[in-house]
Amino acid sequence: MEKEMTSNRVQSQTLRSxxxxxxxxxxHSLFLVGGVLFLSALAQIAIPVPGSPVxxxxxxxxxxxxxxxxxxxxxxxxxxxxxxxxxxxxxLFAPSATLPNHGLARITSATGGYLIGMLVATFVIGYLAxxxxxxxxxxxxxxxxxxxxxxxxxxxxxxxxxxxxxxxxAIAVGLTPFIFGEALKIAITATSLPLIWKRISRKLNA
Numbered sequence: 001m002e003k004e005m006t007s008n009r010v011q012s013q014t015l016r017s018x019x020x021x022x023x024x025x026x027x028h029s030l031f032l033v034g035g036v037l038f039l040s041a042l043a044q045i046a047i048p049v050p051g052s053p054v055x056x057x058x059x060x061x062x063x064x065x066x067x068x069x070x071x072x073x074x075x076x077x078x079x080x081x082x083x084x085x086x087x088x089x090x091x092l093f094a095p096s097a098t099l100p101n102h103g104l105a106r107i108t109s110a111t112g113g114y115l116i117g118m119l120v121a122t123f124v125i126g127y128l129a130x131x132x133x134x135x136x137x138x139x140x141x142x143x144x145x146x147x148x149x150x151x152x153x154x155x156x157x158x159x160x161x162x163x164x165x166x167x168x169x170a171i172a173v174g175l176t177p178f179i180f181g182e183a184l185k186i187a188i189t190a191t192s193l194p195l196i197w198k199r200i201s202r203k204l205n206a
Contacts, residue, residue, distance in 0.1 A: 014068070015068060016069050035070065035074075036078060039063075042057065046094040048097065049177045054178070055095075055096070056177070063121055064144055065189070067126040067147070074126075075123070112162075134193045140189070152174070156175060
């Protein structure tokens with residue numbers, strides 16, 4: 001009976017609460033700050049794409065990991081803090097040849113829609129992860145595809161109207177060059193999450 005209760009508890013938890021069950025204002029603050037630094041570190045992995053204002057970065061991987069680890073509320077607060085800190089002047093955004101890595105100009109630029117999309121995707125992925133979607137490949141894979149679709153829906157729409165492009169042009173520079181990389185991130189994350197949950201479940205049920 002005790003093992004069954006533990007198993008049910010694991011299924012309803014986020015990865016963070018399963019590994020670090022303590023939930024206080026201090027622990028939340030520490031995870032939030034750590035998440036902001038983690039997102040910033042992955043944002044610095046930026047590879048320019050010829051002919052596109054949008055670089056390949058590690059930010060979407062950061063969104064996947066923060067959202068599934070923290071859950072909707074803490075993950076959204078973390079990404080919102082990341083955005084606000086960068087807008088206030090902290091050099092947290094991905095490097096750019098034409099724009100600084102901080103400030104409101106990055107949000108209002110042609111690529112700002114991707115950042116807004118990441119904020120929305122963080123909440124959606126975190127919400128679904130809290131409902132066990134990250135615990136099996138058959139649910140984690142579509143969950144991450146949905147999150148990626150949200151990011152690119154915001155990003156492409158913003159890019160298209162900001163630069164007054166046609167939809168085909170926006171897709172050519174704002175989506176097509178990133179399909180392989182995003183598919184790889186989704187595959188790695190969707191495969192890894194269920195394995196991590198299995199290991200956690202074994203330890204808690206031992």
